[in-house]
Amino acid sequence: MQFTFLGTSAGVPTRQRNVSGFALSIDDHRDWYLVDCGEGTQHRLLQSRHSLARLRAIFISHVHGDHCYGLPGVIASANMSGRTQPLTICAPDGIEQFVTAVRQYTDLHTLRYPLHFVRSDLENAVYEDELVRVSAHALSHRVPSFAYRFEEKPPHTLNQDSLRELGVPRGPQWGELQHGNPVTLTDGRQVTPEQVCEPAWRARVIVVGGDNDQPDLLLSALKNTDLLVHESTFTEDILQQVGPQYMHSTAAMLAKTAERAGVPHLALTHFSQRYREKSSPGKRHIDELRAEAAEYYRGNILVARDLDRYEINRKGELSKLDSE
Structure with a gap:
């Protein structure tokens, strides 16, 4: 399984990071899946190997703008590029209404391809094709938010x-x-x-979480999982300053859950703009999040960066690929 971080910033973009987006494919298969679609996702896709013509499904974790404001643009661009294959959007209540309203008021009435919506907030919501099975798992946030568990279907x-x-x-x-x-x-x-x-090999599993202040809600979904991709918006000291009202996870909270679940690989993403790649006045260094996670988690930690590509091979080993 190969994946690319299209956006790793929380709330607003920074000069180095776009807001949420995550692309996943099965090995070198050209068809792919998109998790979350913040504003500017199209620009990141132009720097990637992924084509809107081969996009099979989009999974939106929740209705907050940094996770969905790019969705109408992706739909419109796919239409303008001549897409004819159906596109499935798995999302909680509100996303279909949002897309419908944008189409109505921006003259995007006619699509050349069918658009299918699947409610991820309904019980036992599942998307399945010949490559993957994807299930939705409820999280804890200010609005209904979900994680998606991608399990490949090996030959x-x-x-x-x-x-x-x-x-x-x-x-x-x-x-x-x-x-x-x-x-x-x-x-x-x-x-x-x-x-x-x-199966020709053990099915690989990736869980991609939306915004969530209770990572332990994912413990059952993390059984036999190779990689957890989850928000790590703050370190513990910053959470104490801003308070719990935003309902986000810290690196420590996430690491404790990953350790309990025995997940071998953990990806931190969705970082507050307080954290930067280079130290500067009034800003924290991004490595502080890794350091906090490492206090509680013994597995492999990666700190997500936009356009970084990784692969989990059929043995469950994680490696970084050449940049897009």
Whole structure:
């Protein structure tokens, strides 16, 4: 699984960071998925490998502008570029109304492609295609907010030992089972693909969280997860200064959850503009967030930066790829 940070700032952009956006694809597959779409996401996409023509689905965590104000522009640009394939938008209540209003008042009445909305705030909300299964998980914020759990669907291979034990002769029936079809043997027994097929490799899982002040809400969703991408807006001392009313996580809160869940890789993102890459008067250094997380988490920590690309290989190992 490959992913690119399109925006890593909280609330407002800075000179180095755009607001929230995260692109995910399965290895080198050109089709991809977008999580959150803050204002300016299109500009970041122009610096990436991703095409709006190959965008399969958009997942919006919540209705705050730094996570959704770029959505109408992406929809309109995809239309102007000639997209014809359907596009699914998974989002809580309010996002469909927002898009509908913008289309109504900006003369974007006709789209060349179907636009499908899936409510992520409804019970057991799931998006699924042949590449991934994505489930929504409720968080704690000032408005309904959600994390999305992306689980890949690896191709299946035949287990020849199981085939021999069940007496399935080598030949066309193997091919039928490989393609997901049950077969009937000469003695009348039926063999299903589930009996003789197994994933070619362990399914990789990434959980991408929206704004949230209770990371422990994700503990069940983090089972067998390779990577947690989650807001780390403040360090603990800054949270004490600003107070809890904004309902965001600190690096310490997030790290404690990741450690409890046994997640091997943790990505900090959605940083307050108080934190910068270079120390300057009145600003904090971004590495303070990493240092705080490292006090509570023993796994691999990465501090997200715009346009940084990473890959989780089939062994679950995380590595940085060349920049976009």
